[in-house]
Amino acid sequence: MKIHVLGGHGGLAKGFATTSFLIDNTLLVDAGGVAGTLSVDDQAKIENILITHCHLDHIKDLAFLCDNCFGMKPGPFHVYTHATVKGIIKAHLLNDIVWPDFTLLPSSDNPTIKLHEVVEKQPFLVGDYSVTGVKVNHAHDAMGYFIEKAGKTILFTGDTGPTENIWKLAHQIDNLVAIFTEVSFPNRLQNVANLSDHHTADSLKAELRKMPNVPVILTHLKPNYREEIMQEISRIGQAVQVLEDDGVVFNF
Ligand SMILES: [Zn+2]
Ligand SMILES: [Zn+2]
Secondary structure, rough: EEEEEEEOOOOEEOOOOOEEEEOOOOOEEEOOOOOOOOOOHHHHHOEEEEEEOOOOOOOOHHHHHHHHHHHOOOOOOEEEEEEHHHHHHHHHOOOOOOOOOOOOOOOOOOOOOEEEEEEEOOEEEOOOOEEEEEEEOOOOOOOOEEEEEEEEEEEOOOOOOOOOOOOOOOOOOOOOOEEEEOOOHHHHHHHHHHHOOOOHHHHHHHHOOOOOOOEEEEOEOOOHHHHHHHHHHOOOOOOOEEEEOOOOEOOO
């Protein structure tokens, strides 16, 4: 699998895009940073989109994808997410107030975007991929996703504070090859991280003990604390990789 990190940060600023991982050019994990990082033609090549949770930095570009690619695709963007998140997207983003309801445009029979519900821990097929969602410790039924293709599985946790179930399942996946997870705040803001269900370097150090021994890539750093967080990560004494810049490609 080719993982193109279109956006891997927990904030939006010049040089920093919010979360979007593009797998093999057609499967997108989160829609926080896809509209401003891909050409419209490449946006239209996306077929399926997994959404981890409802926060704006993970869903906002659903709006722009629909607008940019309107009428360009033979079928809709298929979006998979928890029922709670589906309801939130319908009520608060594609609600005909903030943005047009592209689930009904140009028609309900032939929409620009179609929202599907994911049931936790029930594997489902998306194109060539087998996907399993597991809830994590973050707002409004947030889920991480195990994505398997050709005998390799990659785990994207999305945003999460300290959590348990996803690591239990991760230990049962023999072909797990990488974990993409998060660290968002510096240690001095541990109380903010606790309140918002995110990690600092300190809480991540404890979390790493729960994870299987595979490469861990850290994303979702807040741009304004990036240098401070990276220094703190370098001192935890664990072999983890912090995402350098948006736009990098991983091959697994
Ligand atoms: Zn986020
Ligand atoms: Zn979030």
